Amino acid sequence: MLELIDRGCTSSQHPVPLVFVHGAWHAAWCWEENFLGYFADRGYHAVAVNLRGHGGRPARQSLNRCSIADYVGDVGEVADRLSVAPVVIGHSMGGLIVQKYLETRRAPAGVLLASVPTRGATGFLLRWARQHPWKVTKSAVTRNSLSLLDTEEAVRDRFFSATTPDEVVAQCADRLQEESSRASWDGALLNLPRPKRITAPLLVMGAEQDGCFTTAEVHATARAYRTKAEIFPGMGHDMMLEPAWPTVAERIDAWLVSNGL
Template identity: 35%
Template sequence: MKETIVFVHGMCHGAWCWEEHFIPFFEKLGYTCVAFNLPGHEVQGSTRRISYSLGDYVEALHRVVANLEAPPIIIGHSMGGMILQKFLKTGSCRKAILLASVPPSGVLFASLRALFRYPGLIPYLLQFNLLGGFKKYPQLMFNDPDLCVRYAPLMCAESFLAYLGLMLPSHHRTTVPLLVVGGSADGLITVQEFADTAKHYKAQLEIIEGGSHDLMLDKDFEKTAEVIKRWILNSDH
């Protein structure tokens, strides 16, 4: 039976972020790929305010996994990585990949770094307008001006309530085989935080040289996809 990979997107994104590169890459390898929109993320570019908790997003992942015939491999990006970590408190999967993920310590330090580097984010934060901040400074997500222009318009409003949930640390452990992948040029999460995440979970760490926060949308996305492919295959042995 084909293995299934479930993709969990991050803040202000949607299932679309997996559809251009990662899903074709892994489908060619024979995997069944499932990408879904978290609640309120169904419409690309939507500015409609939403108010879901991080727990609502975790429940959405539980529902997707419950509908599958067998435990999947799950890849969680950014906020989706924290959703995956919280899912593993009570749920299970065959393998888990944290891609440019919020660390177990939460997103506070990443937020403070971003505000210090780009003080223009502060008015957006005071307005609870996360989308506005990311659209003004898309370089937080992408390391290429062309990609900023291309993908920023697809991003949608994010729940400030869910963002506040990301401030809280998640200190549990898991027995699920886990890989941590980060980019050396990530505009939000540091290489040290990726290393700390891997240490926390006793997981393998892979740093993609020059990789942005949105590793799955980088022009050289295949570097990241190949690292994940090799780990999935090798961790069976």
């Protein structure tokens, strides 16, 4: 059962719909806060999907058994219901899902926001383990990844800049949920992107104060796709929720227009 947040409709200016894919611990709500209304107001058909087991959507199996391939299938199901192949826009783990989707599906373009790198999320996990060895070990043993984000301070460290208002961090912390351990392993080692299989143009964007992926990793991802990364100063990992989110949305809009979309 698909669960979507659907805003706007296609127009003569923007005949291609946009599908937004959320990252780990998040759900479609992270796009509804700012991005869906922004793009709908500019004549786009903007759709955000709740991946299985996220938001109010049940999983067909235990959440911890859901794989990246399952999530790619969710995006494909959304695309198949649209009149034309959509632009796919993914954040964090959603960026990995977009990359895997584009390996086998045709799309006019893709956008990666603070995405899992082409080399996988191992670097991120190791950095987290060095900072909080006991918490990461306990989380791995219990398969309870949400325990890593059990305080607003932890949420800020991973997802937001040092200057993001406390209320923004608190609202996000209240809505985070458990993530699949199988999908985490896929993103670290088992199901990494294969850039040579992807032909769609990509916009690769990163955040200067990202607590998950380094700017060096973002640049390496862009090089793998024969493009240049765009890094947004003073911004944390959750680029669509940070106070400066309009600068990110405006850049995506301008890039889509430049590509005739």
